[in-house]
Amino acid sequence: MGARTRARGRPGPARHAAPDRDRQHLPRGRDGHGRRPAGDGVRQAVPRLAAAVLHRPDRPRAHMIARLQTIVSRELDPRTPAVVTSGTFHAGLKENIIPDRAEFTLNIRTFEPEVRDQVLSAVRRIVSGEAAVSGAPEPLVEEIYAFPSCHNDPAQAARVEAALRAELGEGNVSVSEPVMGSEDFGHLAEAIGVPSVFWMFGGFDLTPGEEAPVNHSPHFGPVMEPTLTTGTRAAAAGILSYLGTEPRG
Known part of the structure:
Protein backbone atom coordinates (compact mmCIF):
# COMPACT_ATOMS: atom_id res chain seq x y z
CA MET A 1 0.00 0.00 0.00
CA ARG A 15 -4.90 19.61 16.86
CA HIS A 16 -4.38 22.99 18.47
CA ALA A 17 -6.97 24.97 20.40
CA ALA A 18 -8.10 27.70 18.05
CA PRO A 19 -7.06 29.66 15.82
CA ASP A 20 -8.01 32.67 17.81
CA ARG A 21 -7.83 35.34 15.20
CA ASP A 22 -7.67 38.83 16.63
CA ARG A 23 -7.78 41.87 14.39
CA GLN A 24 -5.91 44.91 15.64
CA HIS A 25 -7.31 48.07 14.15
CA LEU A 26 -5.82 51.46 14.95
CA PRO A 27 -9.07 53.37 14.49
CA ARG A 28 -7.71 56.86 13.95
CA GLY A 29 -4.47 58.72 13.65
CA ARG A 30 -4.11 61.91 11.64
CA ASP A 31 -3.78 61.70 7.89
CA GLY A 32 -1.71 64.06 5.79
CA HIS A 33 0.53 64.48 2.76
CA GLY A 34 3.74 62.51 2.32
CA ARG A 35 5.75 65.70 1.79
CA ARG A 36 5.21 66.73 5.42
CA PRO A 37 5.30 63.62 7.67
CA ALA A 38 5.64 65.86 10.72
CA GLY A 39 2.44 67.69 9.79
CA ASP A 40 1.54 71.22 8.76
CA GLY A 41 1.90 72.75 12.20
CA VAL A 42 2.25 76.26 10.84
CA ARG A 43 -1.39 76.12 9.75
CA GLN A 44 -2.73 74.87 13.02
CA ALA A 45 -4.25 76.77 15.87
CA VAL A 46 -2.85 76.60 19.40
CA PRO A 47 -1.42 74.33 20.71
CA ARG A 48 0.73 74.36 17.59
CA LEU A 49 3.32 71.84 18.85
CA ALA A 50 0.77 69.12 19.49
CA ALA A 51 -1.06 69.75 16.23
CA ALA A 52 2.12 69.51 14.22
CA VAL A 53 2.59 65.75 14.76
CA LEU A 54 0.74 63.27 12.57
CA HIS A 55 -0.10 60.01 14.34
CA ARG A 56 1.07 57.59 11.67
CA PRO A 57 -0.67 54.25 12.33
CA ASP A 58 1.84 52.35 10.18
CA ARG A 59 4.67 53.16 12.59
CA PRO A 60 3.18 51.70 15.81
CA ARG A 61 1.88 48.77 13.79
CA ALA A 62 5.41 47.92 12.67
CA HIS A 63 6.62 48.00 16.27
CA MET A 64 3.63 45.90 17.35
CA ILE A 65 4.40 43.15 14.86
CA ALA A 66 8.06 42.99 15.89
CA ARG A 67 7.17 42.92 19.59
CA LEU A 68 4.40 40.33 19.15
CA GLN A 69 6.95 37.90 17.77
CA THR A 70 8.63 37.83 21.19
CA ILE A 71 5.58 36.41 23.01
CA VAL A 72 6.36 32.78 22.19
CA SER A 73 10.14 33.14 22.44
CA ARG A 74 10.32 35.28 25.60
CA GLU A 75 7.09 34.90 27.58
CA LEU A 76 6.26 31.19 27.31
CA ASP A 77 8.04 28.12 28.59
CA PRO A 78 10.22 26.84 25.70
CA ARG A 79 8.45 23.47 25.95
CA THR A 80 5.02 25.06 25.44
CA PRO A 81 3.68 24.87 21.87
CA ALA A 82 2.20 28.14 20.62
CA VAL A 83 2.09 30.16 17.41
CA VAL A 84 1.52 33.89 16.86
CA THR A 85 1.43 34.77 13.16
CA SER A 86 0.66 38.14 11.59
CA GLY A 87 -1.03 37.24 8.32
CA THR A 88 -2.31 40.52 6.90
CA PHE A 89 -1.60 44.23 7.09
CA HIS A 90 -3.51 47.02 5.41
CA ALA A 91 -2.68 50.74 5.61
CA GLY A 92 -2.94 53.41 2.95
CA LEU A 93 -3.56 53.39 -0.78
CA LYS A 94 -0.87 55.68 -2.19
CA GLU A 95 2.82 56.29 -1.54
CA ASN A 96 2.53 60.04 -1.01
CA ILE A 97 -0.44 60.01 1.38
CA ILE A 98 -0.07 59.15 5.05
CA PRO A 99 -3.05 56.98 6.10
CA ASP A 100 -5.14 57.66 9.18
CA ARG A 101 -5.57 54.01 10.11
CA ALA A 102 -3.92 50.61 9.86
CA GLU A 103 -5.32 47.14 10.32
CA PHE A 104 -3.65 43.77 10.73
CA THR A 105 -4.73 40.25 11.66
CA LEU A 106 -3.15 37.67 13.91
CA ASN A 107 -3.46 33.91 13.90
CA ILE A 108 -2.93 32.51 17.42
CA ARG A 109 -2.63 28.79 18.07
CA THR A 110 -2.25 26.99 21.40
CA PHE A 111 -3.12 23.61 22.91
CA GLU A 112 -3.94 24.57 26.49
CA PRO A 113 -6.60 27.13 27.60
CA GLU A 114 -4.26 28.75 30.15
CA VAL A 115 -1.62 29.28 27.46
CA ARG A 116 -4.24 30.79 25.19
CA ASP A 117 -5.24 33.25 27.93
CA GLN A 118 -1.60 34.17 28.54
CA VAL A 119 -0.94 34.80 24.85
CA LEU A 120 -4.09 36.85 24.34
CA SER A 121 -3.27 38.96 27.40
CA ALA A 122 0.23 39.59 26.06
CA VAL A 123 -1.15 40.56 22.64
CA ARG A 124 -3.49 43.15 24.09
CA ARG A 125 -0.78 44.52 26.42
CA ILE A 126 1.72 44.91 23.57
CA VAL A 127 -0.73 46.43 21.11
CA SER A 128 -2.01 48.93 23.65
CA GLY A 129 1.48 49.77 24.91
CA GLU A 130 3.03 50.33 21.48
CA ALA A 131 0.14 52.60 20.50
CA ALA A 132 0.59 54.62 23.70
CA VAL A 133 4.34 55.16 23.27
CA SER A 134 3.74 56.20 19.63
CA GLY A 135 1.11 58.74 20.61
CA ALA A 136 -1.57 56.86 18.69
CA PRO A 137 -5.16 56.32 19.86
CA GLU A 138 -6.07 53.17 21.79
CA PRO A 139 -6.39 50.37 19.21
CA LEU A 140 -9.59 48.47 18.59
CA VAL A 141 -9.09 44.71 19.05
CA GLU A 142 -11.75 42.41 17.58
CA GLU A 143 -11.92 38.63 17.82
CA ILE A 144 -12.85 37.18 14.43
CA TYR A 145 -13.45 33.58 15.52
CA ALA A 146 -12.05 30.79 17.71
CA PHE A 147 -12.02 26.99 17.73
CA PRO A 148 -11.68 24.68 20.76
CA SER A 149 -8.89 22.14 21.04
Missing part, protein backbone atom coordinates in the same frame (compact mmCIF):
# COMPACT_ATOMS: atom_id res chain seq x y z
CA GLY A 2 1.27 3.48 -0.87
CA ALA A 3 1.50 6.51 1.37
CA ARG A 4 -1.99 7.62 0.45
CA THR A 5 -3.49 4.52 2.09
CA ARG A 6 -2.01 5.26 5.50
CA ALA A 7 -3.89 6.58 8.52
CA ARG A 8 -2.33 8.36 11.48
CA GLY A 9 -3.43 9.95 14.74
CA ARG A 10 -2.63 10.00 18.46
CA PRO A 11 -4.32 9.97 21.88
CA GLY A 12 -4.51 13.29 23.71
CA PRO A 13 -4.24 16.67 21.96
CA ALA A 14 -4.45 16.12 18.22
CA CYS A 150 -9.37 18.93 19.08
CA HIS A 151 -8.61 16.37 21.79
CA ASN A 152 -8.42 12.61 21.24
CA ASP A 153 -9.74 10.72 24.25
CA PRO A 154 -6.93 8.22 25.09
CA ALA A 155 -9.18 5.20 25.71
CA GLN A 156 -11.31 5.79 22.64
CA ALA A 157 -8.26 6.56 20.50
CA ALA A 158 -6.77 3.18 21.42
CA ARG A 159 -10.00 1.46 20.45
CA VAL A 160 -10.21 3.19 17.09
CA GLU A 161 -6.51 2.63 16.44
CA ALA A 162 -6.98 -1.12 16.91
CA ALA A 163 -9.89 -1.09 14.46
CA LEU A 164 -7.87 0.83 11.86
CA ARG A 165 -4.89 -1.50 12.18
CA ALA A 166 -7.16 -4.52 11.71
CA GLU A 167 -8.74 -2.94 8.62
CA LEU A 168 -5.77 -1.28 6.91
CA GLY A 169 -2.87 -3.39 8.18
CA GLU A 170 -0.27 -2.81 10.89
CA GLY A 171 2.19 -1.10 8.55
CA ASN A 172 -0.36 1.44 7.36
CA VAL A 173 -1.36 2.99 10.69
CA SER A 174 0.98 5.17 12.74
CA VAL A 175 0.76 7.39 15.83
CA SER A 176 1.65 11.00 15.04
CA GLU A 177 2.65 14.01 17.11
CA PRO A 178 0.14 16.85 17.74
CA VAL A 179 -0.07 19.39 14.94
CA MET A 180 -0.77 23.12 15.10
CA GLY A 181 -3.41 23.03 12.38
CA SER A 182 -6.94 23.91 13.48
CA GLU A 183 -10.03 21.79 13.05
CA ASP A 184 -13.64 22.70 13.81
CA PHE A 185 -14.37 19.02 14.55
CA GLY A 186 -13.54 19.91 18.16
CA HIS A 187 -16.82 21.83 18.38
CA LEU A 188 -18.88 18.65 17.90
CA ALA A 189 -17.68 16.72 20.94
CA GLU A 190 -17.51 19.83 23.12
CA ALA A 191 -21.09 20.82 22.26
CA ILE A 192 -22.59 17.52 23.44
CA GLY A 193 -20.00 16.56 26.05
CA VAL A 194 -18.77 13.27 24.61
CA PRO A 195 -15.24 11.91 23.89
CA SER A 196 -14.00 12.05 20.32
CA VAL A 197 -11.25 10.69 18.08
CA PHE A 198 -9.78 12.50 15.08
CA TRP A 199 -7.36 10.95 12.59
CA MET A 200 -5.87 11.78 9.21
CA PHE A 201 -5.03 9.72 6.14
CA GLY A 202 -2.78 10.35 3.17
CA GLY A 203 -3.86 11.33 -0.33
CA PHE A 204 -0.70 11.49 -2.47
CA ASP A 205 1.81 9.18 -4.14
CA LEU A 206 5.10 10.78 -3.13
CA THR A 207 8.63 10.01 -4.21
CA PRO A 208 11.35 9.88 -1.52
CA GLY A 209 12.08 13.41 -0.32
CA GLU A 210 8.96 14.90 -1.90
CA GLU A 211 6.58 16.89 0.28
CA ALA A 212 2.81 16.88 -0.15
CA PRO A 213 1.16 20.27 -0.79
CA VAL A 214 -0.58 21.66 2.28
CA ASN A 215 -4.34 21.97 2.24
CA HIS A 216 -4.35 25.75 1.65
CA SER A 217 -2.05 25.43 -1.36
CA PRO A 218 -3.45 25.80 -4.91
CA HIS A 219 -1.53 22.60 -5.67
CA PHE A 220 -3.45 20.57 -3.10
CA GLY A 221 -5.33 17.88 -5.00
CA PRO A 222 -5.36 14.34 -3.53
CA VAL A 223 -5.58 11.48 -6.00
CA MET A 224 -9.06 10.01 -6.12
CA GLU A 225 -8.09 6.38 -5.53
CA PRO A 226 -7.25 4.70 -3.30
CA THR A 227 -7.72 7.85 -1.17
CA LEU A 228 -11.53 7.74 -1.27
CA THR A 229 -11.68 4.01 -0.60
CA THR A 230 -9.15 4.23 2.24
CA GLY A 231 -11.07 7.03 3.92
CA THR A 232 -14.34 5.13 3.61
CA ARG A 233 -12.82 1.92 4.97
CA ALA A 234 -11.27 3.77 7.90
CA ALA A 235 -14.51 5.53 8.80
CA ALA A 236 -16.54 2.33 8.54
CA ALA A 237 -14.03 0.42 10.67
CA GLY A 238 -14.16 3.07 13.38
CA ILE A 239 -17.96 3.13 13.41
CA LEU A 240 -18.35 -0.64 13.39
CA SER A 241 -15.95 -0.98 16.32
CA TYR A 242 -18.69 0.69 18.37
CA LEU A 243 -21.84 -0.54 16.64
CA GLY A 244 -20.70 -4.14 16.14
CA THR A 245 -21.57 -6.34 13.20
CA GLU A 246 -23.75 -8.99 14.86
CA PRO A 247 -27.33 -9.01 13.50
CA ARG A 248 -29.93 -7.91 16.02
CA GLY A 249 -32.90 -10.11 16.74
Whole structure:
Protein backbone atom coordinates (compact mmCIF):
# COMPACT_ATOMS: atom_id res chain seq x y z
CA MET A 1 0.00 0.00 0.00
CA GLY A 2 1.27 3.48 -0.87
CA ALA A 3 1.50 6.51 1.37
CA ARG A 4 -1.99 7.62 0.45
CA THR A 5 -3.49 4.52 2.09
CA ARG A 6 -2.01 5.26 5.50
CA ALA A 7 -3.89 6.58 8.52
CA ARG A 8 -2.33 8.36 11.48
CA GLY A 9 -3.43 9.95 14.74
CA ARG A 10 -2.63 10.00 18.46
CA PRO A 11 -4.32 9.97 21.88
CA GLY A 12 -4.51 13.29 23.71
CA PRO A 13 -4.24 16.67 21.96
CA ALA A 14 -4.45 16.12 18.22
CA ARG A 15 -4.90 19.61 16.86
CA HIS A 16 -4.38 22.99 18.47
CA ALA A 17 -6.97 24.97 20.40
CA ALA A 18 -8.10 27.70 18.05
CA PRO A 19 -7.06 29.66 15.82
CA ASP A 20 -8.01 32.67 17.81
CA ARG A 21 -7.83 35.34 15.20
CA ASP A 22 -7.67 38.83 16.63
CA ARG A 23 -7.78 41.87 14.39
CA GLN A 24 -5.91 44.91 15.64
CA HIS A 25 -7.31 48.07 14.15
CA LEU A 26 -5.82 51.46 14.95
CA PRO A 27 -9.07 53.37 14.49
CA ARG A 28 -7.71 56.86 13.95
CA GLY A 29 -4.47 58.72 13.65
CA ARG A 30 -4.11 61.91 11.64
CA ASP A 31 -3.78 61.70 7.89
CA GLY A 32 -1.71 64.06 5.79
CA HIS A 33 0.53 64.48 2.76
CA GLY A 34 3.74 62.51 2.32
CA ARG A 35 5.75 65.70 1.79
CA ARG A 36 5.21 66.73 5.42
CA PRO A 37 5.30 63.62 7.67
CA ALA A 38 5.64 65.86 10.72
CA GLY A 39 2.44 67.69 9.79
CA ASP A 40 1.54 71.22 8.76
CA GLY A 41 1.90 72.75 12.20
CA VAL A 42 2.25 76.26 10.84
CA ARG A 43 -1.39 76.12 9.75
CA GLN A 44 -2.73 74.87 13.02
CA ALA A 45 -4.25 76.77 15.87
CA VAL A 46 -2.85 76.60 19.40
CA PRO A 47 -1.42 74.33 20.71
CA ARG A 48 0.73 74.36 17.59
CA LEU A 49 3.32 71.84 18.85
CA ALA A 50 0.77 69.12 19.49
CA ALA A 51 -1.06 69.75 16.23
CA ALA A 52 2.12 69.51 14.22
CA VAL A 53 2.59 65.75 14.76
CA LEU A 54 0.74 63.27 12.57
CA HIS A 55 -0.10 60.01 14.34
CA ARG A 56 1.07 57.59 11.67
CA PRO A 57 -0.67 54.25 12.33
CA ASP A 58 1.84 52.35 10.18
CA ARG A 59 4.67 53.16 12.59
CA PRO A 60 3.18 51.70 15.81
CA ARG A 61 1.88 48.77 13.79
CA ALA A 62 5.41 47.92 12.67
CA HIS A 63 6.62 48.00 16.27
CA MET A 64 3.63 45.90 17.35
CA ILE A 65 4.40 43.15 14.86
CA ALA A 66 8.06 42.99 15.89
CA ARG A 67 7.17 42.92 19.59
CA LEU A 68 4.40 40.33 19.15
CA GLN A 69 6.95 37.90 17.77
CA THR A 70 8.63 37.83 21.19
CA ILE A 71 5.58 36.41 23.01
CA VAL A 72 6.36 32.78 22.19
CA SER A 73 10.14 33.14 22.44
CA ARG A 74 10.32 35.28 25.60
CA GLU A 75 7.09 34.90 27.58
CA LEU A 76 6.26 31.19 27.31
CA ASP A 77 8.04 28.12 28.59
CA PRO A 78 10.22 26.84 25.70
CA ARG A 79 8.45 23.47 25.95
CA THR A 80 5.02 25.06 25.44
CA PRO A 81 3.68 24.87 21.87
CA ALA A 82 2.20 28.14 20.62
CA VAL A 83 2.09 30.16 17.41
CA VAL A 84 1.52 33.89 16.86
CA THR A 85 1.43 34.77 13.16
CA SER A 86 0.66 38.14 11.59
CA GLY A 87 -1.03 37.24 8.32
CA THR A 88 -2.31 40.52 6.90
CA PHE A 89 -1.60 44.23 7.09
CA HIS A 90 -3.51 47.02 5.41
CA ALA A 91 -2.68 50.74 5.61
CA GLY A 92 -2.94 53.41 2.95
CA LEU A 93 -3.56 53.39 -0.78
CA LYS A 94 -0.87 55.68 -2.19
CA GLU A 95 2.82 56.29 -1.54
CA ASN A 96 2.53 60.04 -1.01
CA ILE A 97 -0.44 60.01 1.38
CA ILE A 98 -0.07 59.15 5.05
CA PRO A 99 -3.05 56.98 6.10
CA ASP A 100 -5.14 57.66 9.18
CA ARG A 101 -5.57 54.01 10.11
CA ALA A 102 -3.92 50.61 9.86
CA GLU A 103 -5.32 47.14 10.32
CA PHE A 104 -3.65 43.77 10.73
CA THR A 105 -4.73 40.25 11.66
CA LEU A 106 -3.15 37.67 13.91
CA ASN A 107 -3.46 33.91 13.90
CA ILE A 108 -2.93 32.51 17.42
CA ARG A 109 -2.63 28.79 18.07
CA THR A 110 -2.25 26.99 21.40
CA PHE A 111 -3.12 23.61 22.91
CA GLU A 112 -3.94 24.57 26.49
CA PRO A 113 -6.60 27.13 27.60
CA GLU A 114 -4.26 28.75 30.15
CA VAL A 115 -1.62 29.28 27.46
CA ARG A 116 -4.24 30.79 25.19
CA ASP A 117 -5.24 33.25 27.93
CA GLN A 118 -1.60 34.17 28.54
CA VAL A 119 -0.94 34.80 24.85
CA LEU A 120 -4.09 36.85 24.34
CA SER A 121 -3.27 38.96 27.40
CA ALA A 122 0.23 39.59 26.06
CA VAL A 123 -1.15 40.56 22.64
CA ARG A 124 -3.49 43.15 24.09
CA ARG A 125 -0.78 44.52 26.42
CA ILE A 126 1.72 44.91 23.57
CA VAL A 127 -0.73 46.43 21.11
CA SER A 128 -2.01 48.93 23.65
CA GLY A 129 1.48 49.77 24.91
CA GLU A 130 3.03 50.33 21.48
CA ALA A 131 0.14 52.60 20.50
CA ALA A 132 0.59 54.62 23.70
CA VAL A 133 4.34 55.16 23.27
CA SER A 134 3.74 56.20 19.63
CA GLY A 135 1.11 58.74 20.61
CA ALA A 136 -1.57 56.86 18.69
CA PRO A 137 -5.16 56.32 19.86
CA GLU A 138 -6.07 53.17 21.79
CA PRO A 139 -6.39 50.37 19.21
CA LEU A 140 -9.59 48.47 18.59
CA VAL A 141 -9.09 44.71 19.05
CA GLU A 142 -11.75 42.41 17.58
CA GLU A 143 -11.92 38.63 17.82
CA ILE A 144 -12.85 37.18 14.43
CA TYR A 145 -13.45 33.58 15.52
CA ALA A 146 -12.05 30.79 17.71
CA PHE A 147 -12.02 26.99 17.73
CA PRO A 148 -11.68 24.68 20.76
CA SER A 149 -8.89 22.14 21.04
CA CYS A 150 -9.37 18.93 19.08
CA HIS A 151 -8.61 16.37 21.79
CA ASN A 152 -8.42 12.61 21.24
CA ASP A 153 -9.74 10.72 24.25
CA PRO A 154 -6.93 8.22 25.09
CA ALA A 155 -9.18 5.20 25.71
CA GLN A 156 -11.31 5.79 22.64
CA ALA A 157 -8.26 6.56 20.50
CA ALA A 158 -6.77 3.18 21.42
CA ARG A 159 -10.00 1.46 20.45
CA VAL A 160 -10.21 3.19 17.09
CA GLU A 161 -6.51 2.63 16.44
CA ALA A 162 -6.98 -1.12 16.91
CA ALA A 163 -9.89 -1.09 14.46
CA LEU A 164 -7.87 0.83 11.86
CA ARG A 165 -4.89 -1.50 12.18
CA ALA A 166 -7.16 -4.52 11.71
CA GLU A 167 -8.74 -2.94 8.62
CA LEU A 168 -5.77 -1.28 6.91
CA GLY A 169 -2.87 -3.39 8.18
CA GLU A 170 -0.27 -2.81 10.89
CA GLY A 171 2.19 -1.10 8.55
CA ASN A 172 -0.36 1.44 7.36
CA VAL A 173 -1.36 2.99 10.69
CA SER A 174 0.98 5.17 12.74
CA VAL A 175 0.76 7.39 15.83
CA SER A 176 1.65 11.00 15.04
CA GLU A 177 2.65 14.01 17.11
CA PRO A 178 0.14 16.85 17.74
CA VAL A 179 -0.07 19.39 14.94
CA MET A 180 -0.77 23.12 15.10
CA GLY A 181 -3.41 23.03 12.38
CA SER A 182 -6.94 23.91 13.48
CA GLU A 183 -10.03 21.79 13.05
CA ASP A 184 -13.64 22.70 13.81
CA PHE A 185 -14.37 19.02 14.55
CA GLY A 186 -13.54 19.91 18.16
CA HIS A 187 -16.82 21.83 18.38
CA LEU A 188 -18.88 18.65 17.90
CA ALA A 189 -17.68 16.72 20.94
CA GLU A 190 -17.51 19.83 23.12
CA ALA A 191 -21.09 20.82 22.26
CA ILE A 192 -22.59 17.52 23.44
CA GLY A 193 -20.00 16.56 26.05
CA VAL A 194 -18.77 13.27 24.61
CA PRO A 195 -15.24 11.91 23.89
CA SER A 196 -14.00 12.05 20.32
CA VAL A 197 -11.25 10.69 18.08
CA PHE A 198 -9.78 12.50 15.08
CA TRP A 199 -7.36 10.95 12.59
CA MET A 200 -5.87 11.78 9.21
CA PHE A 201 -5.03 9.72 6.14
CA GLY A 202 -2.78 10.35 3.17
CA GLY A 203 -3.86 11.33 -0.33
CA PHE A 204 -0.70 11.49 -2.47
CA ASP A 205 1.81 9.18 -4.14
CA LEU A 206 5.10 10.78 -3.13
CA THR A 207 8.63 10.01 -4.21
CA PRO A 208 11.35 9.88 -1.52
CA GLY A 209 12.08 13.41 -0.32
CA GLU A 210 8.96 14.90 -1.90
CA GLU A 211 6.58 16.89 0.28
CA ALA A 212 2.81 16.88 -0.15
CA PRO A 213 1.16 20.27 -0.79
CA VAL A 214 -0.58 21.66 2.28
CA ASN A 215 -4.34 21.97 2.24
CA HIS A 216 -4.35 25.75 1.65
CA SER A 217 -2.05 25.43 -1.36
CA PRO A 218 -3.45 25.80 -4.91
CA HIS A 219 -1.53 22.60 -5.67
CA PHE A 220 -3.45 20.57 -3.10
CA GLY A 221 -5.33 17.88 -5.00
CA PRO A 222 -5.36 14.34 -3.53
CA VAL A 223 -5.58 11.48 -6.00
CA MET A 224 -9.06 10.01 -6.12
CA GLU A 225 -8.09 6.38 -5.53
CA PRO A 226 -7.25 4.70 -3.30
CA THR A 227 -7.72 7.85 -1.17
CA LEU A 228 -11.53 7.74 -1.27
CA THR A 229 -11.68 4.01 -0.60
CA THR A 230 -9.15 4.23 2.24
CA GLY A 231 -11.07 7.03 3.92
CA THR A 232 -14.34 5.13 3.61
CA ARG A 233 -12.82 1.92 4.97
CA ALA A 234 -11.27 3.77 7.90
CA ALA A 235 -14.51 5.53 8.80
CA ALA A 236 -16.54 2.33 8.54
CA ALA A 237 -14.03 0.42 10.67
CA GLY A 238 -14.16 3.07 13.38
CA ILE A 239 -17.96 3.13 13.41
CA LEU A 240 -18.35 -0.64 13.39
CA SER A 241 -15.95 -0.98 16.32
CA TYR A 242 -18.69 0.69 18.37
CA LEU A 243 -21.84 -0.54 16.64
CA GLY A 244 -20.70 -4.14 16.14
CA THR A 245 -21.57 -6.34 13.20
CA GLU A 246 -23.75 -8.99 14.86
CA PRO A 247 -27.33 -9.01 13.50
CA ARG A 248 -29.93 -7.91 16.02
CA GLY A 249 -32.90 -10.11 16.74
